[in-house]
Amino acid sequence: MQVEQLYTNCLSEAAYFVSSETEAAIIDPLRDVDVYIKMAEEKGVTIKYIFETHFHADFVSGHLELARRTGATIVYGPDTEAGFAFYKAKDGEEFNIGKLALKVLHTPGHTLESTCYLLHDETGVPYCLFSGDTLFVGDVGRPDLFSGELSKEELAAKMYHSLATKIKPLNDNIIVYPAHGPGSSCGKNLGPETFSTIGEQKKSNYALQEMSQDEFIKTITEGLASAPAYFPINARINQQGYQSLDVVMQNGLTALSISDFKEKVKNGAWILDTRNSIEFTEAFIPESVSIGLDGRFAEWAGIVLPFNQPLVLVTEKGKEEESVTRLARIGYDVVLGFLSGGLDAWKAAGEPIDLIIDIDADEFAMDLAYDSKIEVLDVRKNKEFVEGHVTGAVNKPLDTLADIMNIAMLDADSNLYVHCAGGYRSVIASSLLKRQGFHNLRNVLGGFGKIKLINGMPITTGSIELA
Numbered sequence: 001m002q003v004e005q006l007y008t009n010c011l012s013e014a015a016y017f018v019s020s021e022t023e024a025a026i027i028d029p030l031r032d033v034d035v036y037i038k039m040a041e042e043k044g045v046t047i048k049y050i051f052e053t054h055f056h057a058d059f060v061s062g063h064l065e066l067a068r069r070t071g072a073t074i075v076y077g078p079d080t081e082a083g084f085a086f087y088k089a090k091d092g093e094e095f096n097i098g099k100l101a102l103k104v105l106h107t108p109g110h111t112l113e114s115t116c117y118l119l120h121d122e123t124g125v126p127y128c129l130f131s132g133d134t135l136f137v138g139d140v141g142r143p144d145l146f147s148g149e150l151s152k153e154e155l156a157a158k159m160y161h162s163l164a165t166k167i168k169p170l171n172d173n174i175i176v177y178p179a180h181g182p183g184s185s186c187g188k189n190l191g192p193e194t195f196s197t198i199g200e201q202k203k204s205n206y207a208l209q210e211m212s213q214d215e216f217i218k219t220i221t222e223g224l225a226s227a228p229a230y231f232p233i234n235a236r237i238n239q240q241g242y243q244s245l246d247v248v249m250q251n252g253l254t255a256l257s258i259s260d261f262k263e264k265v266k267n268g269a270w271i272l273d274t275r276n277s278i279e280f281t282e283a284f285i286p287e288s289v290s291i292g293l294d295g296r297f298a299e300w301a302g303i304v305l306p307f308n309q310p311l312v313l314v315t316e317k318g319k320e321e322e323s324v325t326r327l328a329r330i331g332y333d334v335v336l337g338f339l340s341g342g343l344d345a346w347k348a349a350g351e352p353i354d355l356i357i358d359i360d361a362d363e364f365a366m367d368l369a370y371d372s373k374i375e376v377l378d379v380r381k382n383k384e385f386v387e388g389h390v391t392g393a394v395n396k397p398l399d400t401l402a403d404i405m406n407i408a409m410l411d412a413d414s415n416l417y418v419h420c421a422g423g424y425r426s427v428i429a430s431s432l433l434k435r436q437g438f439h440n441l442r443n444v445l446g447g448f449g450k451i452k453l454i455n456g457m458p459i460t461t462g463s464i465e466l467a
Helices: 034-043 063-070 152-167 198-204 213-221 231-240 245-252 258-266 277-282 297-304 320-328 342-348 361-370 382-387 404-408 424-435 447-451
Strands: 002-008 013-020 023-027 046-051 073-076 094-097 100-106 115-120 126-132 175-178 270-273 311-314 335-339 357-359 374-378 415-419 441-444 459-461 464-466
Touching: 002 034, 013 034, 013 094, 013 100, 013 175, 023 034, 023 094, 034 046, 034 063, 046 063, 046 094, 063 073, 100 152, 152 213, 175 198, 245 320, 245 335, 258 311, 258 335, 277 357, 277 424, 297 320, 297 424, 311 320, 311 342, 320 335, 335 342, 357 361, 361 374, 361 415, 361 441, 361 447, 415 424, 415 447, 424 441, 441 447
Parallel strands: 023 046, 046 073, 126 175, 270 311, 311 335, 357 441, 374 415, 415 441
Antiparallel strands: 002 013, 013 023, 094 100, 100 115, 115 126, 459 464
């Protein structure tokens, strides 16, 4: 028996490869499925099943792609309705993988079709639980993402029942393998580990503690941050189906001449620059949006880019395929190509460039003391802002800057100094502001992590003023 977790950090996503004898199964695969096919070839096994725990909202799953390329059967749990061929499993049904047995545990709550899979080893002993978004390390799946006609309170009630009847009765030594780890927006506050045990979760997970149903519903529904805008789009894609990744890659990897690139932009394509933030601020094509591959690329692309507009790419040489692949993981299928030769070719042709002025925290402190027209724009999350911020700063979390009306509320006559926690999000924000005509801005290198170390920097924590 082999059970392997394949973790993708930028999406906080875990897929699983399970094999025994000559057969294998994949749980919750990503859309780019080559890694699973290669693993099966190397191990000399055939992928028999593709098990999905639910319709994922934060990425496009690889169920259709993998089934197309391997002939494996797609399996979803009870109450699943989809626009493609799949096997709808019954609660309690078992599937054989070599000498292993995988038992279906229908656990509605995160979504109606949410299902966990309990793996029994060769001796028939329960070994691990693939818990999807039902049970995380330290958390449970939020009940407000893809609920059909049900309210989040109604789904939370179903979650309460699922945990009580399907999860809590399991043996303490069973390993918990969830679909997500820290940083995921599919729960409220996932723990730092990517796996655990039932026993550990019974002790430490707030959602598994003894409480009434009403108390549980209140606990898991209060304090939910707004879900990223692309979540319902991805959930529908996973439910209804999508085109072959081969077609997406072929289109996206079209090398565009400068004239072709400009023509596509003229016709409405957005320019996405995937180089790292330091390179971007030094020089970029006007109206480009910066989302560097060096951060949580797919997540922020899904949040700030419109799904109804095609994209053209500017990338570091050799990063074209990675850029298109990681966009496809969250359903951006209309990438029209990349600029051949990248920014170097653009500059060599004498085309116009723009830049964002970077300043370090020390210079920011000096400017703040002497320039009365400075407006400090903090693009961290509200929770981060409340825990400590520059006194007088305006908090507009990055995910809200995709709304043009929200940007329009900023004072165009002020000197905008933009920062986040470490520098990645502030460059994305600055590029969005530039695109909307805000040019009198500075990006603070190192973000609040550096700012708060400056002696004398006026910092507000809650209602307490610190200087």
